[in-house]
Amino acid sequence: MSPPIYVTRPSLAPLDEYLPYLESIWESGVMTHNGPLVQRLEKDLCAYLDVPNVVCVANGTCALQLAMRALGLAGEVITTPFTFIATANIIAWERCRPIFVDVDPDTWNLDPNRIEERVTADTVAILPVHVFSAPCDTAGIQAIADRHGLRVIYDAAHAMAVNVGGCSVLRRGDVSAVSFHATKLFNTAEGGACVTDDDELAERIRRMRFFGFDARKDIVDSGMNAKMTEVHAGLGLANLARLDEVRENRREKYELYRALLSAREDITFQGYAPGEYNYSYMPVVFESEALLLRVMDALAKEEVYPRRYFYPALNTVGVFEPQPELPVAERIARTVLCLPLYDTLARGDIERIAKLILSV
Numbered sequence: 547m548s549p550p551i552y553v554t555r556p557s558l559a560p561l562d563e564y565l566p567y568l569e570s571i572w573e574s575g576v577m578t579h580n581g582p583l584v585q586r587l588e589k590d591l592c593a594y595l596d597v598p599n600v601v602c603v604a605n606g607t608c609a610l611q612l613a614m615r616a617l618g619l620a621g622e623v624i625t626t627p628f629t630f631i632a633t634a635n636i637i638a639w640e641r642c643r644p645i646f647v648d649v650d651p652d653t654w655n656l657d658p659n660r661i662e663e664r665v666t667a668d669t670v671a672i673l674p675v676h677v678f679s680a681p682c683d684t685a686g687i688q689a690i691a692d693r694h695g696l697r698v699i700y701d702a703a704h705a706m707a708v709n710v711g712g713c714s715v716l717r718r719g720d721v722s723a724v725s726f727h728a729t730k731l732f733n734t735a736e737g738g739a740c741v742t743d744d745d746e747l748a749e750r751i752r753r754m755r756f757f758g759f760d761a762r763k764d765i766v767d768s769g770m771n772a773k774m775t776e777v778h779a780g781l782g783l784a785n786l787a788r789l790d791e792v793r794e795n796r797r798e799k800y801e802l803y804r805a806l807l808s809a810r811e812d813i814t815f816q817g818y819a820p821g822e823y824n825y826s827y828m829p830v831v832f833e834s835e836a837l838l839l840r841v842m843d844a845l846a847k848e849e850v851y852p853r854r855y856f857y858p859a860l861n862t863v864g865v866f867e868p869q870p871e872l873p874v875a876e877r878i879a880r881t882v883l884c885l886p887l888y889d890t891l892a893r894g895d896i897e898r899i900a901k902l903i904l905s906v
């Protein structure tokens with residue numbers, strides 16, 4: 547029997563492309579505190595994304611938290627229930643109230659048509675997610691934010707290397723919070739970043755990730771420790787050099803799955819505009835949860851382990867205050883399955899997985 551296949555594997559540059567960065571750390575002894583590799587990674591990411599400010603941090607959750615803190619948010623924050631738990635957790639950790647609004651049945655992202663009915667005098671921000679890298683309706687969301695004087699923070703954990711209208715989607719809203727976790731298209735093992743066009747906000751986040759120190763080590767803000775280390779930044783530099791190749795590799799595999807699975811009418815795919823996707827996940831929606839469970843059983847017998855990202859919908863999770871039913875998000879959450887997708891996954895394995903799914 548072939549070895550087990552999990553939902554993902556990290557995209558890693560060859561080890562010999564990472565070693566020179568480690569050697570430079572060994573030589574300098576500088577391991578952290580905004581060292582030369584973190585500074586270089588930030589500069590290279592600004593150039594790659596064509597954005598003015600990238601502030602690298604310890605993980606994507608910290609990026610969301612720092613964005614909320616730096617904007618001084620206190621009150622209700624409108625968000626999507628179809629996301630990873632980190633999105634809503636951080637709203638609650640920042641002592642704000644997550645208000646879940648239903649999603650669009652095609653893109654599975656926060657539906658702008660449903661936001662305004664939940665805006666109250668206490669609403670301070672909208673926190674949408676570009677789920678599985680499909681861009682939100684950023685123009686629609688911004689129009690609502692402008693009408694009501696709200697901030698917009700994008701949870702862009704999945705949205706590295708996605709352009710909309712020739713420009714990185716990370717430039718939309720006040721801040722985008724990206725994740726560089728091992729399971730993401732671009733990874734630094736653990737890591738993340740805040741991306742913003744606002745220079746002053748970027749400086750504030752920079753201070754807040756480093757206890758509130760400014761560049762002279764004067765204490766000018768309240769802050770925490772959310773720094774990225776040199777070891778992580780070096781891995782990021784090695785991986786960044788191959789990011790386009792990794793994205794292209796995944797695009798081919800995504801399209802192979804899609805071509806094979808299109809034979810089944812009871813499977814649907816996420817909606818996105820051509821080119822505006824990074825193919826970091828292979829999510830499919832089944833006609834029913836019963837069918838999804840049968841497919842999972844059949845795959846598990848062959849030691850293939852897809853994942854139910856993101857089940858259950860967060861409006862149904864007891865840790866947040868009771869929320870109304872959100873039928874679209876709840877249906878998608880019940881019936882979506884992310885199939886294995888990573889750059890070292892063989893095409894033959896994709897054909898085998900698709901065949902198993904078609905046979906159920």
Ligand code: T4K
Pocket residue numbers: 552553554555556605606607608629630632633675701703704724725726727728729737738855
């Ligand atoms: N917002 C959104 C929308 C997010 O999806 C996330 C994170 C965040 C915010 C927060 O960003 P971070 O603070 O994490 O930077 C993963 C990740 O931990 C998490 O980053 C990610 N989203 C979430 C969707 O999934 P799991 O539960 O999939 O991890 P695990 O250990 O089950 O790994 C899945 C598969 O990946 C394994 O079967 C094998 C492979 N794997 C995993 C790791 C960690 C490896 O091959 N090597 C590894 O080191 O959480």
